[in-house]
Each structure stands twice: as C-alpha cells, then as structure tokens.
Amino acid sequence: MDGQVKESVTHIGQRNLDGIRLPIYLDNHATTAVDPRVLEEMLPYFHEKFGNAASCNHEFGWTAEKAVALARERIARLIGAKAAEIVFTSGATESDNLAIKGVAEKYRSKGNHIITAVTEHKAVLDSCKRLEKYGFRVTYLGVRRDGLIDLEELRRAIGGETILVSIMAANNEIGVLQPIVEIGKICRERGVIFHTDATQAVGKVPVNVHGQNVDLLSISGHKMYGPKGVGALYVRSGVPAVELSGLIDGGGHELGMRSGTLNVPGIVGLGKACAIAAEEMAGEAKRLAGLRERLREQIMGRLDGCSVNGSMEQEHRLPGNLNISFADVEGESLLMGLNDIAVSSGSACNSGSVESSYVLKALGVSEELAQSSLRFGIGRFNTEAEIDYAAGRVVETVKGLRELGSLGG
Numbered sequence: 122m123d124g125q126v127k128e129s130v131t132h133i134g135q136r137n138l139d140g141i142r143l144p145i146y147l148d149n150h151a152t153t154a155v156d157p158r159v160l161e162e163m164l165p166y167f168h169e170k171f172g173n174a175a176s177c178n179h180e181f182g183w184t185a186e187k188a189v190a191l192a193r194e195r196i197a198r199l200i201g202a203k204a205a206e207i208v209f210t211s212g213a214t215e216s217d218n219l220a221i222k223g224v225a226e227k228y229r230s231k232g233n234h235i236i237t238a239v240t241e242h243k244a245v246l247d248s249c250k251r252l253e254k255y256g257f258r259v260t261y262l263g264v265r266r267d268g269l270i271d272l273e274e275l276r277r278a279i280g281g282e283t284i285l286v287s288i289m290a291a292n293n294e295i296g297v298l299q300p301i302v303e304i305g306k307i308c309r310e311r312g313v314i315f316h317t318d319a320t321q322a323v324g325k326v327p328v329n330v331h332g333q334n335v336d337l338l339s340i341s342g343h344k345m346y347g348p349k350g351v352g353a354l355y356v357r358s359g360v361p362a363v364e365l366s367g368l369i370d371g372g373g374h375e376l377g378m379r380s381g382t383l384n385v386p387g388i389v390g391l392g393k394a395c396a397i398a399a400e401e402m403a404g405e406a407k408r409l410a411g412l413r414e415r416l417r418e419q420i421m422g423r424l425d426g427c428s429v430n431g432s433m434e435q436e437h438r439l440p441g442n443l444n445i446s447f448a449d450v451e452g453e454s455l456l457m458g459l460n461d462i463a464v465s466s467g468s469a470c471n472s473g474s475v476e477s478s479y480v481l482k483a484l485g486v487s488e489e490l491a492q493s494s495l496r497f498g499i500g501r502f503n504t505e506a507e508i509d510y511a512a513g514r515v516v517e518t519v520k521g522l523r524e525l526g527s528l529g530g
C-alpha cells in the first residue's frame with residue numbers, strides 16, 4: 122500500500138530541477154494534499170471495514186460506528202468541544218448553509234435579522250442572500266483597510282431582531298484572522314447566536330469554542346490535509362444550547378440535523394487530520410510563518426511597487442498566507458509567466474469575463490491592483506527550496522513584464 126501511495130504522488134511532478142519538483146503547489150487555501158498518514162488510516166474503511174455506522178445489529182456496523190466515534194472525539198478535542206456537539210457534513214459549504222439556514226428557520230419567531238461581513242466566503246454570503254428572498258434582513262459589515270471588521274460597527278448593527286452573527290475566523294484570500302474572541306463576547310452579551318466559518322483556521326491556529334464564545338463553527342476536511350467531501354459543524358449544547366432545523370430530511374442521522382448515511386472513510390480521515398493538527402500545529406505554524414516571511418522578504422526586497430493585502434500583524438494573519446499586489450503588471454500575463462508555480466490570482470474568470478476579487482475590493486484595493494495580485498498559500502509539504510525558487514520566478518516574471526510594458530509592448 123505504501124509504495125502505491127508514494128507513486129501516485131510523484132505522478133503529478135512533470136519536471137525536476139535541483140531536487141525541486143515542478144510545478145510547485147502554493148495554493149493551499151484552495152485545497153491541500155491528503156496527508157499520507159490520513160490516507161493510510163482511511164483505506165481499511167473502503168473495503169474491509171465498509172459497514173454502515175447506523176447498522177446497530179452486527180459487527181460491520183459497530184466497527185464503523187466505533188471509527189466515527191473516535192473521529193468525533195478527535196475533532197471535538199481540537200476545537201475544545203464535546204464529541205456530541207459535532208455534526209458531520211459534506212464540507213464547509215454545507216456546514217455554512219446548515220448553520221445559517223438552520224438558525225434562520227429555527228429562530229424565525231425570535232427575529233429576522235442576520236449580520237455578516239462583505240469578505241465572507243460565498244457559502245456564507247449566498248446563504249444569506251437566499252434568506253433575503255424569504256424575508257430576512259441581512260447587514261453586510263464592511264471591513265477596514267487591513268481586512269478586519271470594526272467591532273463598534275458590529276455592536277451598533279445588533280438590534281432586537283438580530284438572531285445570528287456569522288463572521289469567519291480566517292479569510293481564504295488574505296488570511297486575515299478576525300477578532301473572534303471579542304465578536305463572541307459581544308454576541309453572548311446581546312444573546313445573539315455566533316457562527317464562524319473556521320475552515321481556514323482549524324488546524325492552523327488555535328481554536329477553542331468556549332474561550333472564543335462560538336456557538337456554531339464550520340470545518341472542512343480538504344483544507345487541513347484531510348479528504349474532500351467531508352466536513353463538520355460544531356453545534357453548541359448545554360447552556361446556552363443552539364438548536365438547528367436540518368436542511369436534509371431522511372433517516373434522522375446526526376441528531377436529526379443532517380440525515381444521510383455517514384461517509385465513514387471521509388470522517389475517519391477528517392478525524393486523523395485533526396489528531397495530527399493537534400500534535401503538530403504549534404511547530405508547524407512557526408515553520409510556515411518563517412517560510413512566509415522568507416517569501417515576502419525575497420519578493421519585496423527585490424521588487425518595488427508591491428503591497429501586501431490584509432493585516433500583517435501576527436495575531437491577525439494565517440501563518441501560511443501571503444497576498445501581494447504588483448503595480449504596473451497585467452494580472453493575466455503575470456499568471457501565464459508563472460506557469461510552473463500553482464498560485465491563485467486576485468481575479469476569477471467567470472464565463473470569459475475577468476472579475477476582480479470582491480475581498481480585495483472590500484479592502485479598498487483598486488480594480489487594477491486587485492487583478493495583478495497573487496495569493497500564496499504555503500502548506501505542510503512546502504520546503505524552503507521551493508519558496509526560494511518561487512520567489513525567484515515571481516521577481517524575474519514581474520521585472521520582465523515591467524520591462525516589456527515600458528517598451529510599449
């Protein structure tokens with residue numbers, strides 16, 4: 122098994138250079154490779170231990186249920202929750218939908234107002250937009266130049282009709298960490314439910330649902346070296362408990378909050394990913410922050426006209442995130458020039474038209490600079506040599522494009 126796993130990984134690399142495999146993957150906010158230790162633990166649950174975790178009459182079911190219970194424990198431990206507070210989903214998109222629409226339906230008689238922020242993930246924004254169609258009122262808080270929300274503005278936005286505040290823990294483009302502790306405190310004082318999309322934060326920076334007064338928290342497997350198609354939603358029990366209306370009806374799995382046969386291999390993988398993160402997060406965060414600074418210094422020390430998007434304060438940024446705008450280059454040419462480095466740009470190509478990032482625009486970054494921005498997501502499997510190579514390629518590509526530009530080309 123081990124040999125097969127390694128072989129399938131090396132297939133991706135097409136070219137080799139001084140021990141570096143190209144292209145270099147620096148897009149770890151989009152998805153991460155499954156950690157080989159995670160994969161190893163998942164494999165038996167596809168064939169030998171294939172049982173349905175809801176089959177309570179025989180050994181096959183019990184084995185699957187035991188594995189699910191261990192995963193629940195491991196996930197809960199990483200975020201300071203109880204195992205019974207973890208609801209398995211298909212990923213953070215579903216967790217966000219379940220949290221927001223589930224609260225909206227359950228607490229409709231209490232009020233119809235929801236507060237979120239303009240820089241949230243589409244899974245949150247579009248869930249809110251859907252609710253607006255059904256008569257809910259949504260406040261979209263703006264952000265400051267550094268990407269953080271203004272706590273005073275949040276306080277003012279909460280009213281008698283407010284039932285939910287949904288603010289992400291870590292942003293997927295600019296890596297900005299919102300002041301979750303303070304937001305949680307404000308929500309608790311005002312008796313408002315607090316949901317946080319912590320997809321990019323869990324396993325990367327410390328998360329504790331009690332210390333941070335979080336009531337609902339979204340997690341995704343594939344953003345933390347686990348598999349795609351599995352996630353979780355933390356739902357607070359005890360006092361104050363949060364109740365949710367489920368979105369998917371059926372066999373009443375997951376305490377009625379999410380029906381459907383459990384994805385046992387995926388859940389086992391998510392659990393293992395959480396166990397590894399709990400062990401290694403502190404050291405890994407230091408290493409990633411070091412690599413990030415190395416990348417930033419090499420790029421910004423050798424190029425003028427670069428600006429970092431989002432707060433660079435250590436407590437307000439993910440260690441593995443760097444987002445830079447490059448003046449006087451065209452975004453598309455920049456990406457094409459960097460054909461051996463997998464990064465994301467500040468624009469998305471939607472059916473032919475190029476649209477610049479709504480997150481960068483919310484910070485006040487111009488359309489032009491947003492389009493010539495790069496998001497670097499440094500992860501567990503990146504090395505110093507890769508960072509040096511990537512920095513060199515960015516510098517050389519930007520310089521080349523600027524020279525071409527000044528020649529009128």
Ligand SMILES: *Cc1c(COP(=O)(O)O)cnc(C)c1O
Binds near residue numbers: 342352
């Ligand atoms: C990736 C991501 C999601 C969606 O997660 P899936 O598991 O892919 O559905 C939601 N929120 C944030 C912040 C993300 O980065």
